[in-house]
Amino acid sequence: MVQISRRSLLQASGLAAAGLASPAILRSAMAQSGPVKLGCLFSSSGTMANLEGRLNYVVKMAAEEINAKGGVNGRTIDVMVSDPASDWPLYAQTAKQMLQQEKVSALFGCWTSVSRKTVLPVVEQENGLLYYPLHFEGDENSKNVVYVNSPPASSVLPAVDYLMSDEGVSAKRFFMLGSDYVWPRTINKQLKGYWKSKGIPESAWKEEYVPFGFSNFQTLVNQIRAFADEGGGQPIVVLTVVGSSIPDFLREFANQGILATDIPVLGLDMVEADLEGLDTAKLVGHLNCWAYLQNAKGPANEKFLKNWADYVKTNNVPFSGTVSIDPMVSAYDAVHLWAMAAAKAGSFDVPEVSKAFGGLTFDCPSGYKISMTDENNYVARGVFIGSVNDSQGFDVLWQSDGTPKPVPFSPYG
Amino acid sequence: MKSWRLPLLLVSVLLLATPAVAEPLDRTSLIAALCGGAGQMGEGASTLIATAVSGSAEERAWAAPLARAVLDRDLACDTSGAVLVQSGVDAVSRTPREAGEKARKPLASLKNRATFELADAALALRSAPDIAARAAALKTLERRPANVPEGLLEVAAASEPDAGLREQIDTLAQTAALNSSDPAARIRALSRVADTPSRRALTKVSALTKDPAYTANAEFRQAVDAATARIERGIAIGDVLATLYNGLSFASILFMAAIGLAIIFGLMGVINLAQGELIMIGAYVTWLVQQGLRYAAPSLLDWYLIIAIPVAFLVTAAIGIAIEAALLRHLYKRPLMSLLATWAVSLFLINLVRVIFGTQNMQFETPFYVSGGVPVIGDFIFTWNRMFAIGFAVVTLALTWAIVRKTPLGLNIRAVTQNRDMAACIGIPTRRVDMMAFGLGSGLAGLAGLALSPIYSVNPQMGQNFIIDSFMVVVLGGVGTIAGTVVAALGIGQINVLIEPLWGAVAAKVIVLLMIIAFLQWRPEGLFAVKGRRK
Numbered sequence: 001m002v003q004i005s006r007r008s009l010l011q012a013s014g015l016a017a018a019g020l021a022s023p024a025i026l027r028s029a030m031a032q033s034g035p036v037k038l039g040c041l042f043s044s045s046g047t048m049a050n051l052e053g054r055l056n057y058v059v060k061m062a063a064e065e066i067n068a069k070g071g072v073n074g075r076t077i078d079v080m081v082s083d084p085a086s087d088w089p090l091y092a093q094t095a096k097q098m099l100q101q102e103k104v105s106a107l108f109g110c111w112t113s114v115s116r117k118t119v120l121p122v123v124e125q126e127n128g129l130l131y132y133p134l135h136f137e138g139d140e141n142s143k144n145v146v147y148v149n150s151p152p153a154s155s156v157l158p159a160v161d162y163l164m165s166d167e168g169v170s171a172k173r174f175f176m177l178g179s180d181y182v183w184p185r186t187i188n189k190q191l192k193g194y195w196k197s198k199g200i201p202e203s204a205w206k207e208e209y210v211p212f213g214f215s216n217f218q219t220l221v222n223q224i225r226a227f228a229d230e231g232g233g234q235p236i237v238v239l240t241v242v243g244s245s246i247p248d249f250l251r252e253f254a255n256q257g258i259l260a261t262d263i264p265v266l267g268l269d270m271v272e273a274d275l276e277g278l279d280t281a282k283l284v285g286h287l288n289c290w291a292y293l294q295n296a297k298g299p300a301n302e303k304f305l306k307n308w309a310d311y312v313k314t315n316n317v318p319f320s321g322t323v324s325i326d327p328m329v330s331a332y333d334a335v336h337l338w339a340m341a342a343a344k345a346g347s348f349d350v351p352e353v354s355k356a357f358g359g360l361t362f363d364c365p366s367g368y369k370i371s372m373t374d375e376n377n378y379v380a381r382g383v384f385i386g387s388v389n390d391s392q393g394f395d396v397l398w399q400s401d402g403t404p405k406p407v408p409f410s411p412y413g
Numbered sequence: 414m415k416s417w418r419l420p421l422l423l424v425s426v427l428l429l430a431t432p433a434v435a436e437p438l439d440r441t442s443l444i445a446a447l448c449g450g451a452g453q454m455g456e457g458a459s460t461l462i463a464t465a466v467s468g469s470a471e472e473r474a475w476a477a478p479l480a481r482a483v484l485d486r487d488l489a490c491d492t493s494g495a496v497l498v499q500s501g502v503d504a505v506s507r508t509p510r511e512a513g514e515k516a517r518k519p520l521a522s523l524k525n526r527a528t529f530e531l532a533d534a535a536l537a538l539r540s541a542p543d544i545a546a547r548a549a550a551l552k553t554l555e556r557r558p559a560n561v562p563e564g565l566l567e568v569a570a571a572s573e574p575d576a577g578l579r580e581q582i583d584t585l586a587q588t589a590a591l592n593s594s595d596p597a598a599r600i601r602a603l604s605r606v607a608d609t610p611s612r613r614a615l616t617k618v619s620a621l622t623k624d625p626a627y628t629a630n631a632e633f634r635q636a637v638d639a640a641t642a643r644i645e646r647g648i649a650i651g652d653v654l655a656t657l658y659n660g661l662s663f664a665s666i667l668f669m670a671a672i673g674l675a676i677i678f679g680l681m682g683v684i685n686l687a688q689g690e691l692i693m694i695g696a697y698v699t700w701l702v703q704q705g706l707r708y709a710a711p712s713l714l715d716w717y718l719i720i721a722i723p724v725a726f727l728v729t730a731a732i733g734i735a736i737e738a739a740l741l742r743h744l745y746k747r748p749l750m751s752l753l754a755t756w757a758v759s760l761f762l763i764n765l766v767r768v769i770f771g772t773q774n775m776q777f778e779t780p781f782y783v784s785g786g787v788p789v790i791g792d793f794i795f796t797w798n799r800m801f802a803i804g805f806a807v808v809t810l811a812l813t814w815a816i817v818r819k820t821p822l823g824l825n826i827r828a829v830t831q832n833r834d835m836a837a838c839i840g841i842p843t844r845r846v847d848m849m850a851f852g853l854g855s856g857l858a859g860l861a862g863l864a865l866s867p868i869y870s871v872n873p874q875m876g877q878n879f880i881i882d883s884f885m886v887v888v889l890g891g892v893g894t895i896a897g898t899v900v901a902a903l904g905i906g907q908i909n910v911l912i913e914p915l916w917g918a919v920a921a922k923v924i925v926l927l928m929i930i931a932f933l934q935w936r937p938e939g940l941f942a943v944k945g946r947r948k
Contacts, residue, residue, distance in 0.1 A: 226792055397522060
């Protein structure tokens, strides 16, 4: 047997470490000519894992598409993935690390508004660029953040308008149920302002909040039933709970025998992935609103769905290849929008890239041609209202004629 | 208005009002309407309802599958009409044919969906050959008595062969007569409405106080007041029962999550942070049993929740014993290390499950005994999945109590809990007792996972939801006592449910936590402290 002394072990491991590290050292030395780096800030663990996790792969998929066409400005794209573990402060820390050490050219990330709010000061301080793929409460405009999805004026309000119209259900009373953080509270504040402007009395709405990860919805569904039975017009539920609370709420709602034709639920964070595992036959008719639905018609969506299914298969991605949700498509759009801006600017420097935003358009899988203006970093998208079907998906109930101009700040807040 | 126009107008109004009665159903244009835009679909649904009321038997039989087909998106519209996809026949002629290319399945808007549901129920009540189907249709109509089309119930009752169902139809018809012109019918309707008290009924009855008859007719006023009082009493009883039931069902969940922990914590002083993950594994084992039955014995699929009981218990107990044997027995002298070790185990289990099954929620069948519920009184609905959890918790409690109180293992567990060294001196194999107790505690967690799978989503993170709640129960109850766990679970569950409607769910959590902290200041040992020599 070979005797290993402590010294020789140390020497050997030192050498090995140097050997392992050298490609990294070499790589950083030739960073200027090597691939350009993009960073992902999506959690692969914690409460958001099932939803955010898949966005990492869609960013990679978009990068592969661009690389296959020769990359951007002659350089290929390299996607760095992180895991902020659904832990809000960790998003900021990871973003800082990616910007300072890895020198990423742009970040793609965050799902909840609370995670975006923690990253915001970091990207502003480091002058980085964050592409945020979720629809959200608006009331924010930073030159360092590209809001790829829609503010309430072009997602929530059209959906609420639809429900209040004769064509919808002529909704007169509103039960707002949300998780207790900034997005639901701001959305509900704006909705209340909106209803006030329409002359709807304060007695026609009720507001309740639950902690993150809340699952015992029995008494809340009782309250919703009592609210509905008070009379005074068609009631609806505006649901802004997030994460695992969504399927738990829907399960209890259906179990107490309430149909969508009794009290429809407008789920503002509800996506196809939330319906996995639910018996949706009892939930048919409930609504959501996004800038993309899996059942959107058109060749762009067919191509996207096929690419995603192929990508899942060839890369052994641990998520379903048959489910596609709005934030996935928004993240996909984001990478392409960034690549277009960088190509237009002929540079990867954030100020240069930002200057190139105006006039960019992209054929989104939703079937709409999405566009950016010089005015702000918002993206004009189409609006869909989806209706739950019995096969754990959403049918397109209504969609906008064109892409409404996004209004970042709400007049109703 | 010129005089000759009046008769013309009258004739056209009459024609408009009575086409369903007089004219035969235009099948082609009805199908075209069902394939049209939202407005046309709404008209189509109204035509279906009219057919249910006044169409001929043949027309009703023809129309019967249409509403359901629209609701299920089974109607495929193409250039030459539409096809009922499931049965493969043309919607108009009912002769077999395939749907043409580019066939489109119309989607009912939410507003139309309600009308189609009504049409489907109305048609089924009139023409379904099966009595169960007719009874189900009547249930659907009862949900929205105000929308029941006029005349439907009368003709349905006239043609109903079953006496029991006919009586039910009559009852509903009388309830609907709340706004009729005959005062006697209204008073009868009032007492019928008051028979099933609910907030909706109260809203409807109290609206009658503004009716002119309320001031004019003393008898009517009395009837309204009596009905209001009866409904209010019913609602009050229903609210009390609902609060108790909700509290009890939440308590049963807390109890199931905490009882395994109580045994492990009580016996060995090990704070098992992997307890939530053992609950999660119990739920996954239940899912695996369901999948196994799906392939091996599909006829037993509905009973997977029962069949999985021993499997879930044994698998999680085995995992618990493995954790104890491999890890924890080395750490009994270092409680902090065992805390860290079980935390590591919990992270490991979460990731293991994630790698094997993925992060999505698992798909569970809902057998008939855990789906839906029955309205009892007022707004109180007895939901079967919660009842299952309550029953399961009671059985678990009884079994756990029997094991701890009536078996030699239980005797040993109690002896070791009270004084480990003395127990060892008199020859109790403390090592084996530790292992068995850990296995028992883990197995109980597995059963909790099974009981909770019809209520909550099952995914790798689900265990983390329970760990804090179950520690609250165990610490409040007094470490390691079954009675303490029961009382603490009942208390926390009930207080939560009482506070939630008053100040909201967020405040309920905080207030309960503050109350527990305050209580522990007063009694650090918890509700039921184990008497005896603790270190």
